[in-house]
Amino acid sequence: MKAAPYPITDPPKRSHSRGLFEREEVRLANRNSGMLLEMLRHDVTPAGLHYLLIHFDVPYVASAEGWTVKVGGRVERPLTMTLDEIKSWPQRTLRVTMECAGNGRATVEPRWPSQPWHHEAVGTAEWTGTPLRHLLEKAGLGDDVVDVVFFGSDRGFDSGEEHDYGRSLKPAHAMSDDVLLVTAMNGQPLLPQHGFPLRLVVPGWYGMASVKWLDRIEAWDRPFDGYQQVRTYVYKRDEHDPGIPATTLRVKSLMVPPGIPDWYSRSRMVDAGLVELFGRAWSGAGVPIVKVEVGVDGVWQEATLDPAPESRYAWRGWRFSWDAKQGAREIACRATDADGDTQPLDQRYDNAGFGNNMVHRLMVTVR
Amino acid sequence: MKAAPYPITDPPKRSHSRGLFEREEVRLANRNSGMLLEMLRHDVTPAGLHYLLIHFDVPYVASAEGWTVKVGGRVERPLTMTLDEIKSWPQRTLRVTMECAGNGRATVEPRWPSQPWHHEAVGTAEWTGTPLRHLLEKAGLGDDVVDVVFFGSDRGFDSGEEHDYGRSLKPAHAMSDDVLLVTAMNGQPLLPQHGFPLRLVVPGWYGMASVKWLDRIEAWDRPFDGYQQVRTYVYKRDEHDPGIPATTLRVKSLMVPPGIPDWYSRSRMVDAGLVELFGRAWSGAGVPIVKVEVGVDGVWQEATLDPAPESRYAWRGWRFSWDAKQGAREIACRATDADGDTQPLDQRYDNAGFGNNMVHRLMVTVR
Numbered sequence: 001m002k003a004a005p006y007p008i009t010d011p012p013k014r015s016h017s018r019g020l021f022e023r024e025e026v027r028l029a030n031r032n033s034g035m036l037l038e039m040l041r042h043d044v045t046p047a048g049l050h051y052l053l054i055h056f057d058v059p060y061v062a063s064a065e066g067w068t069v070k071v072g073g074r075v076e077r078p079l080t081m082t083l084d085e086i087k088s089w090p091q092r093t094l095r096v097t098m099e100c101a102g103n104g105r106a107t108v109e110p111r112w113p114s115q116p117w118h119h120e121a122v123g124t125a126e127w128t129g130t131p132l133r134h135l136l137e138k139a140g141l142g143d144d145v146v147d148v149v150f151f152g153s154d155r156g157f158d159s160g161e162e163h164d165y166g167r168s169l170k171p172a173h174a175m176s177d178d179v180l181l182v183t184a185m186n187g188q189p190l191l192p193q194h195g196f197p198l199r200l201v202v203p204g205w206y207g208m209a210s211v212k213w214l215d216r217i218e219a220w221d222r223p224f225d226g227y228q229q230v231r232t233y234v235y236k237r238d239e240h241d242p243g244i245p246a247t248t249l250r251v252k253s254l255m256v257p258p259g260i261p262d263w264y265s266r267s268r269m270v271d272a273g274l275v276e277l278f279g280r281a282w283s284g285a286g287v288p289i290v291k292v293e294v295g296v297d298g299v300w301q302e303a304t305l306d307p308a309p310e311s312r313y314a315w316r317g318w319r320f321s322w323d324a325k326q327g328a329r330e331i332a333c334r335a336t337d338a339d340g341d342t343q344p345l346d347q348r349y350d351n352a353g354f355g356n357n358m359v360h361r362l363m364v365t366v367r
Numbered sequence: 368m369k370a371a372p373y374p375i376t377d378p379p380k381r382s383h384s385r386g387l388f389e390r391e392e393v394r395l396a397n398r399n400s401g402m403l404l405e406m407l408r409h410d411v412t413p414a415g416l417h418y419l420l421i422h423f424d425v426p427y428v429a430s431a432e433g434w435t436v437k438v439g440g441r442v443e444r445p446l447t448m449t450l451d452e453i454k455s456w457p458q459r460t461l462r463v464t465m466e467c468a469g470n471g472r473a474t475v476e477p478r479w480p481s482q483p484w485h486h487e488a489v490g491t492a493e494w495t496g497t498p499l500r501h502l503l504e505k506a507g508l509g510d511d512v513v514d515v516v517f518f519g520s521d522r523g524f525d526s527g528e529e530h531d532y533g534r535s536l537k538p539a540h541a542m543s544d545d546v547l548l549v550t551a552m553n554g555q556p557l558l559p560q561h562g563f564p565l566r567l568v569v570p571g572w573y574g575m576a577s578v579k580w581l582d583r584i585e586a587w588d589r590p591f592d593g594y595q596q597v598r599t600y601v602y603k604r605d606e607h608d609p610g611i612p613a614t615t616l617r618v619k620s621l622m623v624p625p626g627i628p629d630w631y632s633r634s635r636m637v638d639a640g641l642v643e644l645f646g647r648a649w650s651g652a653g654v655p656i657v658k659v660e661v662g663v664d665g666v667w668q669e670a671t672l673d674p675a676p677e678s679r680y681a682w683r684g685w686r687f688s689w690d691a692k693q694g695a696r697e698i699a700c701r702a703t704d705a706d707g708d709t710q711p712l713d714q715r716y717d718n719a720g721f722g723n724n725m726v727h728r729l730m731v732t733v734r
Contacts, residue, residue: 008634008732020387024631026473026483029393031633033400036560038424046559048400048415055630057405106393114631116393157629157636192413193403262524263422264391264481266398267375269524365375 010160016110025116034120040256040280043124043317044095044186050123051207052193053100053115055165055228056156059213064189064197069135069181073149073218076140083197086181089130094178094203095311097124097282101206101233101246104347104356112352119254119360124280124315127201129182133175135217141171147224148174150200150211161227167211168224169202178203178313181214203313204248204285206355208233236351243351248284250357251343253292253318253335255279257362268364270324277303277320279360281335286312288338294320295332295359303333324366332361377527383477392483401487407623407647410491410684411462411553417490418574419560420467420482422532422595423523426580431556431564436502436548440516440585443507450564453548456497461545461570462678464491464649468573468600468613471714471723479719486621486727491647491682494568496549500542502584508538514591515541517567517578528594534578535591536569545570545680548581570680571615571652573722575600603718610718615651617724618710620659620685620702622646624729635731637691644670644687646727648702653679655705661687662699662726670700691733699728 034051042049061067064083071079100121102114115121136148147168154165173179182201183190190196195212202209208228224230229245236243256278259270281289292303306317322331336342347358401418409416428434431450438446467488469481482488503515514535521532540546549568550557557563562579569576575595591597596612603610623645626637648656659670673684689698703709714725 008629008632008636011629011632011634014631020389021393022387023473024633026388026393026396027485027633028631029396030401030473030483030485030487031403034397036398036421036425038427039559041427042559048417048419048558049560050415052415054403056628057624058403060405060408106390106397116397118394118397120397156627158631162627162636191415192406192409193416257424260523260529261423262375262378264381264395264525265375265378266391266394267378269375269529 008157014113016112018110021116022113025113028115032115034117035123037119037254038256040254041278044126045123047186047188047191050125050194051100051121053102053121053207054193055158056154058193059153061192061196061213067197069198069214070216071135071139072216074142074145074221075219076142077138079139081135083183086130086135086198087183089134091128091130092180093126093128094180094201095124095126095309095314096201096203097122097313097315098207098210099249099252101208101354104358105353108347108350108353108356114352122254125185126187127180127182128184128187129180129201131177132179132181132200133177135181136174141219142221144221145171145219146222147220149218149220149224149226150214151216151218152211152213153215154213158227159231161231163227164215165211165228166224166226167209167228168220169209206233206246206249232352233354235354237349238351241351246354249282250355251283251289251335251337251341252357253279253281253333253343254360255333255362259364268362270364270366272324272326272366275322275324277322277331279318279333280315281318282315283335283337283341288312289316289335290338291336292318293334294322295334296322297330300334326366329364329366330361331364332359334359375524381480383479385477388483389480392480395482399482401484402490404486404621405623407621408645411493412490414553414555414558417492417561418467418488420469420488420574421560422525423521425560426520428559428563428580434564436565436581437583438502438506439583441509441512441588442586443509444505446506448502450550453497453502453565454550456501458495458497459547460493460495461547461568462491462493462676462681463568463570464489464680464682465574465577466616466619468575468721471725472720475714475717475720475723481719489621492552493554494547494549495551495554496547496568498544499546499548499567500544502548503541508586509588511588512538512586513589514587516585516587516591516593517581518583518585519578519580520582521580525594526598528598530594531582532578532595533591533593534576534595535587536576573600573613573616599719600721602721604716605718608718613721616649617722618650618656618702618704618708619724620646620648620700620710621727622700622729626731635729637731637733639691639693639733642689642691644689644698646685646700647682648685649682650702650704650708655679656683656702657705658703659685660701661689662701663689664697667701693733696731696733697728698731699726701726
């Protein structure tokens with residue numbers, strides 16, 4: 001603990017590793033919290049169980065009083081809007097399944113040193129807010145705008161670069177009815193860690209797009225080149241690959257682990273006989289889930305899908321009656337969406353472990 | 368992921384390690400969530416930020432309807448009580464700072480493989496419930512009772528031993544007015560992960576005593592020998608030491624990290640000049656905090672204490688104006704309680720990393 005400080009403005013280059021984990025990875029796992037998989041039972045993830053990825057610190061906002069969001073750059077009318085004004089516009093509530101682009105990073109080999117998620121960086125919430133387009137229409141986007149940029153009030157360093165957290169959307173996307181300026185989650189004011197008092201929610205996209213603690217919006221006539229837009233959240237084969245930006249959620253399914261766990265290993269014991277498996281499946285940008293299969297020791301059978309969710313952005317339940325036979329068993333689940341996309345059996349490699357949607361496998365002992 | 372399952376009924380013996388972390392430790396860090404230290408600003412920890420240590424799975428309780436708690440063993444009148452009956456008794460609300468006995472384990476060397484907390488396993492909540500003694504008086508504890516045992520409805524394995532989570536209190540302690548049967552946290556029904564619909568809260572003790580998802584109470588005429596009572600949560604020099612059970616919180620203080628962080632290392636950058644440091648301090652069993660000192664590069668000065676909290680179980684705020692000079696700095700905080708107990712400069716060794724209350728140190732760069 002008494003080591004010289006990390007040279008924050010010129011940190012050593014991080015590199016991939018295999019096997020054991022660095023203390024920095026563990027510290028991040030302590031800070032960032034995931035959904036307990038047994039909580040997949042809840043249609044809407046209870047408060048405090050929705051996953052959280054906090055890049056810097058949660059800003060301390062004692063009161064929403066006085067919070068404003070500035071709109072500037074290539075707009076006809078630069079604005080400073082209060083929360084009351086924003087809340088006076090038409091409100092919508094959307095149920096959205098949100099996932100971290102880095103979910104599953106901890107099993108991608110070799111592993112990029114960052115938040116070491118296994119499966120838990122997901123959650124479903126009801127977000128209430130006003131469509132962002134009301135604000136953009138009031139400001140009037142210039143014809144030459146190519147990116148609408150959103151900055152949070154959270155600030156820090158990454159790889160030596162100091163910046164406010166910022167992400168951008170293309171104007172047409174930003175003007176869609178489903179991109180919301182959100183003030184409430186599950187019928188309650190936003191919790192501090194979820195962006196109180198104001199955040200963006202971009203349904204169907206990985207969570208990095210949904211900027212929290214929204215401070216200002218800038219209309220740019222050139223592509224946004226902020227750290228969080230171009231230096232991370234990009235799928236790359238290796239560090240030299242220019243890559244493809246991560247956007248919408250890849251098709252995925254998870255299951256409530258059956259039986260009871262061992263504290264340390266999280267291995268599971270299941271009683272032989274009929275076991276009612278339950279899980280959830282989702283895909284990005286509102287593409288419906290059309291099939292979930294359950295694999296038992298490599299033999300796949302179709303699960304029963306719950307009725308399609310009312311919100312096209314919400315996960316869909318699935319069920320499977322498993323006649324569990326004694327012995328060591330591997331159970332797995334695999335979803336397919338209406339575009340024909342399905343989960344791979346093994347993780348696809350990504351340089352920083354983004355977008356890992358391999359099937360969820362679980363080893364259990366049946367007694 | 369395809370390895371043979373961990374032999375859950377006869378697992379390999381765990382052993383201490385140094386340096387890098389096991390995947391099992393990271394999985395536990397993913398499951399169990401800590402308080403973000405910047406949230407020390409809040410007198411009461413916001414929902415979802417109070418630390419959570421979940422030994423097994425969170426039981427799925429769709430509704431509180433029908434939940435009962437059984438009272439049996441050496442009592443005059445065995446009972447099955449409904450929640451409505453319990454709620455009809457006199458209610459109390461107590462503000463309590465709760466901490467995990469394993470907080471700080473990740474820096475104890477050599478390190479016991481378990482949940483690898485650094486500093487974050489703490490939180491303060493307002494718990495509302497009825498004193499447990501009302502229930503025990505109704506049942507009538509026998510004269511020969513030596514332990515009152517509390518079982519949750521969570522079940523699993525630890526070190527090969529299958530058990531319901533269970534802990535005990537001595538009868539005199541169980542009959543104190545401050546040990547509560549709790550149904551609400553911060554004015555809301557308990558969240559699933561905090562013990563919905565009913566839990567025990569034992570103020571001033573480490574969190575393992577506050578049994579969640581309370582299912583039954585048993586009065587024993589011999590000492591309770593359950594796994595969570597005798598095989599863990601015991602301070603030991605080594606595995607052969609019979610040890611001393613962990614009970615009340617040791618004196619401790621933490622600070623809101625000043626400045627802004629680096630994403631990966633959590634190193635911090637602070638602007639030179641006056642920096643208002645803020646933190647919290649607490650001790651166990653209601654012993655008041657009488658002093659907090661701040662150390663800058665090893666030179667200690669007294670901080671200013673906020674007014675004593677109304678609840679003797681709640682943490683106390685402290686402040687210190689630090690004139691930060693450019694360069695690499697180490698800042699630290701150290702609390703002393705009314706018993707004269709103070710935090711050690713280095714962690715005291717414990718075989719399983721319990722009760723680590725060494726001073727909170729932070730390396731920062733001042734620019």
